[in-house]
Amino acid sequence: MIDLRDTIANIKTHMTDGSARAMTYAALECRLAIERICYDRLARAHDYISHEEIRRWPPRHVIKVLEEDVDPHVASTYTISMARHPPAEGDDLSTLEYVPLGTQQGFDGRLITKLWNGLANTALHVSLPKSSAVQVEHFGDIKAIREKVEQALIEIERIASGTLTSTGIGPEVSFICDCGTRIKRRSELLSAGKVIHCINPHCTESFEVELAEKEITFVLRKVHATCTCRKIHHFPVKPLENMRVGEIRKFLCSCGDEIVFHCRIFYGTSKPGKMESTTG
Incomplete structure (x- = not known):
């Protein structure tokens, strides 16, 4: 389970200070804490999913991918318990005495996304002036920042009260x-x-x-390419999919000839259901 005690203490220290600068730092700490909560669950799940499959970094997106591909309950609250004594064959498992091992504190992805965005909007961006008469301020509205930090802190402390983080259960x-x-x-x-x-x-x-x-x-997933010497070579698909337009990659066959991959844009004209012509 991620340890947020130092972060929570820092947030409260900034709130006690109460200045515009301190409250801005408190908002930043809250936003980073939300990211750490989500990314910690990703780190624990990386035995089941590659970094390539995450693709985007916003916390809500990360949790959504984990729910779909690793553990539907990655953001759920539940307690894991173990029977105090091994059950015998035929025992009614519901009658056994269980010892709790820990509780994972879940969260609402929509709520933490709202808090994450709200912290940035109120504290981490300078307001855009609407006219030449508007003075550009160093910090956002202290009252609005404090309100958003207080909301975030309640959720961060609640999640931090959990005693375990699970990678899920299932075949x-x-x-x-x-x-x-x-x-x-x-x-x-x-x-x-x-x-x-x-x-x-x-x-x-x-x-x-x-x-x-x-x-x-x-x-x-691989591409099969036949050289002029009739030898067949196999190439992983992923590097080819990541090629930029105009990029050229070459592979030297043992016969001395090259197999060339060239990423190009093609366009075509068509009638419904029938392609008339294609040009590169």
Whole structure:
């Protein structure tokens, strides 16, 4: 569980000071605390998802991706408990004595997004002047900043009262990437056609999910290119998808010829349902 005690103490110190500068720092600390809360849950989930699949950094987006791909309850409140004594075969599990291991404090993604944006709007931006008669102030309205900081602090303290952060519970499926990294996923969150990436940040491999009845298969995404010598080469898809327009990449075959990838823009004209012409 992320430790926010020092952050909370700093926020309260700034609030006691009460000056415009101190309140601005309090708002900044609150905003950073919200990011740390969300990113801490991401860090703990990175065994189940690659950085490539996050793509965007706003806290609410990060939590939404984790809910969809790693743990639907990543932002939920619940307590994990363990039976004091191992159950015997046939025992009614509801009658056993349980010892709580800890509680994860959840949060409303819409609320923390509202607080995160509100802190920036009231404290972390200089107001845009509407005319030459308006004086540009150093800081925002102290009363508005304090109100937003107080709202954020209540939520931050509540979340900080949790005693654990879970990476979720449920059946998993896993396989070994060619780079040697084990990739594992919650099987109930996988769908046919879903693209996943190796969690090794130095690996360029990606895979597509195939479902056949109850069997889950991960198919390597690659491009097959045939050299003039008829030798077939396989290239990972992800680096090619990340090429910029106009970029050229070359691969030297053992025969001495080159295989060239060139990223270009194409356009075409068409009638409904029929492509008439295409030009590069």
